[in-house]
Amino acid sequence: SQTIHQWPATLVQPVGSPLSLECTVEGTSNPNLYWYRQAAGRGLQLLFYSVGIGQISSEVPQNLSASRPQDRQFILSSKKLLLSDSGFYLCAILSRFYNEQFFGPGTRLTVL
Amino acid sequence: RKEVEQDPGPFNVPEGATVAFNCTYSNSASQSFFWYRQDCRKEPKLLMSVYSSGNEDGRFTAQLNRASQYISLLIRDSKLSDSATYLCVVNIPVITTGKLIFGQGTTLQVKP
Numbered sequence: 001s002q003t004i005h006q007w008p009a010t011l012v013q014p015v016g017s018p019l020s021l022e023c024t025v026e027g028t029s030n031p032n033l034y035w036y037r038q039a040a041g042r043g044l045q046l047l048f049y050s051v052g053i054g055q056i057s058s059e060v061p062q063n064l065s066a067s068r069p070q071d072r073q074f075i076l077s078s079k080k081l082l083l084s085d086s087g088f089y090l091c092a093i094l095s096r097f098y099n100e101q102f103f104g105p106g107t108r109l110t111v112l
Numbered sequence: 113r114k115e116v117e118q119d120p121g122p123f124n125v126p127e128g129a130t131v132a133f134n135c136t137y138s139n140s141a142s143q144s145f146f147w148y149r150q151d152c153r154k155e156p157k158l159l160m161s162v163y164s165s166g167n168e169d170g171r172f173t174a175q176l177n178r179a180s181q182y183i184s185l186l187i188r189d190s191k192l193s194d195s196a197t198y199l200c201v202v203n204i205p206v207i208t209t210g211k212l213i214f215g216q217g218t219t220l221q222v223k224p
Binding site for chain 1: 143144146154158201209212214
């Protein structure tokens with residue numbers, strides 16, 4: 001079965017600092033991967049998705065970027081965090097059979 | 113018009129009550145529909161897929177009305193443990209991306 005790992009679980013960063021969040025997947029190969037953000041009291045916003053190594057599609061303009069250096073590794077980065085980057089960051093994988101997505105445990109980011 | 117629209121609630125119901133959530137979607141070409149459950153400060157988890165003929169899983173019944181672009185979730189005999197936010201989810205019908213649109217969620221609070 002598929003397992004999604006995300007770390008760290010929580011993170012507190014100052015404004016202007018860099019960010020790197022990692023998502024790794026087990027139990028599947030060549031998955032579609034997704035990064036979402038959920039701001040406090042808000043819905044899930046799709047940030048990036050990837051259909052393969054090195055293939056990244058951005059959904060919204062922002063100061064975040066994503067990379068997929070390996071088949072089962074998806075990284076979310078920022079060079080300089082803004083207060084508005086605070087939120088719950090979730091990595092998800094697409095099920096090949098039924099089109100649903102499964103989520104990792106998430107990283108809760110607070111930018112101060 | 114939002115792509116997926118839900119009444120945010122909260123719905124406050126006593127244990128044992130029957131409660132129904134509704135959701136409308138804007139893209140008539142969407143083909144996959146889901147209900148997810150999200151507990152406080154946790155990742156969303158798939159509750160059930162929604163099939164054209166309607167489907168049931170224990171106390172939960174999901175229905176789809178394509179003509180009205182409307183999805184519903186019925187919970188019978190509510191339990192305290194059903195307290196959560198329920199997300200209505202619809203696919204974006206673009207081949208290979210697997211992208212989903214999440215509603216803002218409907219909050220359910222089941223009281224003793």
